[in-house]
Amino acid sequence: MEGFLFWFSAIVLLGSAVTVIVNRSPVASALSLVTMILALAGLFGLLGAYFLAAVQVWVYAGAVMVLFLFIIMLLDVKAEEGAPLRALGVGAGLLTVFLLGAGFWHAIPASAWEASGMRVAESNDAASIGHLLFGAYVLPFEAVGLLLLVAMVGVIVLSKRDV
Amino acid sequence: MGTPTLGHYLVLSGLLFAIGLAGVIVRRDLLIMYMCLEIMLNAANLSLVAFSRFSQQVRGQVLVFFVITVAAVEVAVGLALLVSLYRMKRTTKAEEITALKF
Structure with missing residues (x-):
């Protein structure tokens, strides 16, 4: 069951991330990004980080995406027209993807593929994150x-017409 | 379909990061480039949560909490910059903003 949920979320995640780029209309891109964020929240839940899954939906799918859609409506952004591909650009892009992929592949240790079946004891992760935030990490939290x-x-200074 | 291991999550995170990077390079609209930056930050968050789950430590999740906060700040300031840029130039295309171009 965990395997099925993982593959389902992974396909939705990557598919909607590709749609963000491929869509010409900015509103459609923003809605694809919402789908991607929800799939990622599902993966967080699968990893046992229930608190972060909730925060992901509140902060990203709620606040940040409303801000994006608001700005799209406010600026009346038009759909982007296609531009001709240049051979140099395509070559540089493929080289970047190859180098990035090789780097990531070497960064993953072989031990990462061993099935570690032990599941974290279903603890209250919001409580333990809170204890860490107000204990060991209180200075970064205040920062x-x-x-x-x-x-x-x-933001207020930037958006006022005359300061 | 067996149980996913740490490697599965890391490969997924790497693919997501690559898609975000490709979006920043390919698209020319500053708004879409911001969205692709968010994709890249989310890819980093996924690998942090996966490491936190498989090494049985909550500290990684605290780091993700900070990353989400800083990403929200970045979006707010970036979109305010975009609005004031639109007031001056009437465009959000990256290639039409050439004031600092050498």
Whole structure:
């Protein structure tokens, strides 16, 4: 059952990620990105990270995608027309994909393919993440809070016409 | 279809990252390029959660929490930049923004 769910989510994930690029209409790309995020949340749940699956749906599929769609509607972005492919560009792209793939393949250790059947004891992962966030990682947590404040002020300054 | 191992998740994450990188290179609309950046960040998150699950440590999930926060900040600031750029240039195409081109 876990295998079936993994392959189902993986196919939906990769397929919708490709559709984000292939679609000419920006709204269709944004909706494909929502599908990709939901498939990724499913994979997080399969890995036992239930809290992160929920955060993924709230923050990404909720807040971030609404922001994207809002900006698409606001700017009235037109569908992109196709441009002719250039041989140099295609060659450079294929070389990049080859080098990236080779690098990733060598980075995966052989021990990663051994079936480790032991399942984490179904603990309360939100509680353990919370204990880590307010314990060992309290300084980065505060720094991220400060980053959010700075970003909020920056966005307000950027969007005002005359400061 | 056996139980997926760590290698399955890492290959999936690598493929997702490659798709995002290809999107940033291929597409010329700045909005779509932002979406492809999100795909790449999500690919990194997937490998972090997979490592966290297979090494039985929650610390990887804390890192993913931070990455999601920083990605939300990046989208907010980036889209505000895009809106103010659109006010000046009336375009969101990367190739028509040439003020800093040498």
